[in-house]
Amino acid sequence: MSLLPENLERYQKFLSFMLKYWNSDLLNETTSHAMEEETARNFSDYEQTPEELVEDLKKMGPTYVKLGQLLSTRPDLLPDRYLQALASLQDDLPPIPYEEVEEIVEHEIGTKISKAFNSFDEEPLASASIGQVHKAELRSGKTVAVKVQRPGIRKKFLDDLNTLEEVAALAVKHTQVGKQYGFKDVLSELKRIMLQELDYLREANNLINLGTNLKEYRRLIVPQPIPDYTTSKVLTMEYVKGTKITSVNPLKKTETDYTPLVDELVEAYLKQIVADGFVHADPHPGNIHLLENDKIALIDLGMVAKFSRKMQEHLLRLLLALSKNDGEEIADILLDMSERQLDASEKEFRRQISIMVEDSRNTTAKDMQTGKLLIQMNRSAAKNGIHLPVDVNILGKILLNMDQIIAFLAPEYDLREAVKNYMKKLMQNKMVKELAPEELFSVLLESKNLIGHLPERVNKITENLANNDFKIVIDAIDEKRFTDGFQKVANRITLGLIIAAMIIGAAMLMSVPSAFMIFGYPGLAIIFFLLAAMGGIYLSYTILFRDE
Template sequence: MKLSFKPQHLKRYREIAQLLAKFGLSEAVHASGLESILGEGNILTRKAHPEPRELAEDLERMGPTFVKLGQTLSTRADIVPLRYLDALADLQDKVGPFAYEEVERTIFEEFGQRVSQAYLTFEPKPLAAASLGQVHKATLADGRVVAVKIQRPNIKARLAEDLEVLAEVAGVLEALTEIARRYEVRRIVEDLRRSLMRELDYEEEAQNLRLLAANLRDYPRIVVPAPIDDLCTSRVLTMEFIEGRKITAASREELEAAGGAALAEELLQAYIQQICLDGFFHADPHPGNVLLTPQGKVALLDLGMVGRLAPPMRELLLRLLLAVGEGRGEEAADLAERIGQPKDSFNEGKLRRAVCDLVSVQHAGGSVQEADIGTVVLRVAQEAGDAGLRVPRELTILGKTLMNLDQIGRALAPQFDPYASIRSGATRLLLAQLKRSVSGANSFARALEVNEFIQTLPSRVNKILDRVSNNRFELKVRSIDEQRLMEGMQKVANRVTQGLVIAALIIGAAMLMNIRTEFTIFGYPGLAVLLFLMAAGGGVALTWEIWRQDRKR
């Protein structure tokens, strides 16, 4: 199986081949046939180990699809070394803004009106530009200041072409190389495709903003920009403009005036609720997306990347955080195993030793205040992957999210202890979970199940009693047939005994060969020859019995 080498994709094939070869994956390049397009200056024989920043820079040069690929890989702590995760997570789009004429064209196509009709004022120069879009500041007719996010023209077509190349390369590599199968590269490309499609749908991001704001309504110092419903489409997102600056760039005086310690506590509690109670969380809280407002509040921006967790996963993650925070290594290993999916190569002992060692090191000296909780979660994910577990990407996303929160929390309050915060909020979260489980909707659903059970119970009982009275009741139990098992064991024991007897006859005959006797056969001691003949006969009989029994099966 080889690549098709479509002419329009040759440049991408060459860039991918160079990247793989540079990072020591020459076997994959050779197996896929990519080496044929590298030219004379290929580097297949050079098994290098460049620095993480080099990988990030190479991906940035290759454009938006590969920037997003790097960000997707940064959610796979089970296959990517930790020292590469930070560099990949910090990947930035090195692209300039697109022309204002394109902005005007997009707004007209989406709203059917000119910029001057949709907005009272609109700044032509963007506040920020990225590979998928850029943001402008504007004012509505009612005087509200808004931020307008415009999708880059033709970006979907460009991404679709790159995704086609990546999917083809991944399919070939997985079919031909063991390393690609082990790392499930096709699954990585599929995760990338889904992530990009979600990020390109600004209506989904608007819905994310609404949902997060509703979930965090009990946190008065956490603000989320509200979308302007009438001015949101899949390619244009208009939302409330929030003034602020990066928390990591704020002065110590500003942070103290805002009550940094209390703000850090509220922020982490809000995220723990998102992750362990709501199952929906802002998955990209890097310093550029978390601002300190002039009113001393924290603003959460850019909900293009969010995490979603099923109820069982939420409980497991909360228990994992508590186990790590309290130094219960064995329990943390149990939870990591339950969170992941074992592969054929899974080594439970290796996982337990690694996780227990990790947790004990974090608790050396009796305190984990200096340890980053996000880093610990990422290390657990990596150890689980090394031990042969298929780790869900949600665990790595959680680790990255908490790692960013560690940085922001300590910027707000240098002595902030995230573990203490999690422990203090655990009881509240458990009570909230219990309250939700007995909510009106859940109680109604359970009542319907009970009603169905009560209605069907009499007919089911009658059917059982009818069968019993008519001697037609059957209880089918699949278990081991003890008689056949004992017969099989008896046959094995008989054959082993017969083999031992034959061995004893051969050994005895060999010993008698050195004893001179008057009774001889063919010039050899007669008794020894008889023993040899008996052993030979027994061996033939045993072989025949084995062959005959095998034929019956």
């Protein structure tokens, strides 16, 4: 680790943070009991509250805010309440001076602001870690939001990450905790996420893809980018006027039934997860805005999750099992998705899952249980030597944020019943799709190929049976390794017999007079003794240190 003058401030900031938390109850509990249930300890017993941790990360800077958001998907590292606080972690930094904003925009779009826009508000609508948003009007009269990346933010992120990577490398090298919790893997994932968020062209593509996927939902709006005014550091998109969804006026909440809106929001996210495999992965209240016409806008698509086709099927089955409160089926699905250590305890894992599911039965949105339940299951899996894929953590974080939004808009909403209804609808659509002419034609072609090759294959099987050439190959053991083991045993026994014979022969030669003497003893006998000793030492060495 090189302590250059320009790095001292970063190291000082990091060390100040670590000095505060190093000997705290929170860190001690995390490192020793992070994967245990939180029944043995009360939330208020920790010196640092979740809110204090969130504020400290904000003070550390944007890199640490993003790190906190990433840690919210690691139930093996932190207690539930801290995970919930970190999942909703949002940054709010001082705005960039307008002169710098003007310079960045003009450099990126290649023309003066006065030529590109009828108006461009100097005061930002919002200011976050990576950039800030300004309201503007295009020459066409269209109102837009222009997101401008902070100057030098990429270098700042990478410098902070380098500091963290150096510290993580030392932790992994010198501490068991560093190895156990994979600090380097956490930072690699953080680096990947942050580099994606720093590319506004990628975010523009995400907006287009999500808008296309959700076009059937009339109550949901995904602001679309304006390509001619979008670069890697400037993102111009449609302007939507709304408020953070958790800032809705309480009076309006009592006067308006938001259940149909919540239904559509839930269905849209389920579609993203199990049908599209392309998900808005950061749906915290700051990124979900309620518009004046009682529609919802999904904004800030810097962070998206992509699920493979196979993972979509796993998650579909998992959500369906959750909606039925079927603990046994949930455990089966999670085990199908997981990797297991040699000492994994499946029986205990199944027992814990059944208890969790039973305890959460008949809960409503105001209890905010679904996301929390998945996080608890992940912790139980880790505790029992079962490693679930990161996709389950991502799903848990998405549902944790969705729980918060749904609980605010419709406290009595039954999320599991909504999941069950959507799954029925999805399965019906899949069956209809599979009955489409093109799908039936594909099945007919496969059947034709099978029938066409069937007589030839039956002839080959019967011919081999008649000629006694039919063989069944069973790949049960490694025959070569097995026979090599026997050969090694035989070689060792033979060498041991030779050494024993040499020792007996040397002892008999001791009594035979000889003119050839070594150390006052018959020379031939001494040579046999030495050869026997070297053979014995070699045999002992290979048995103790080289045998597998």
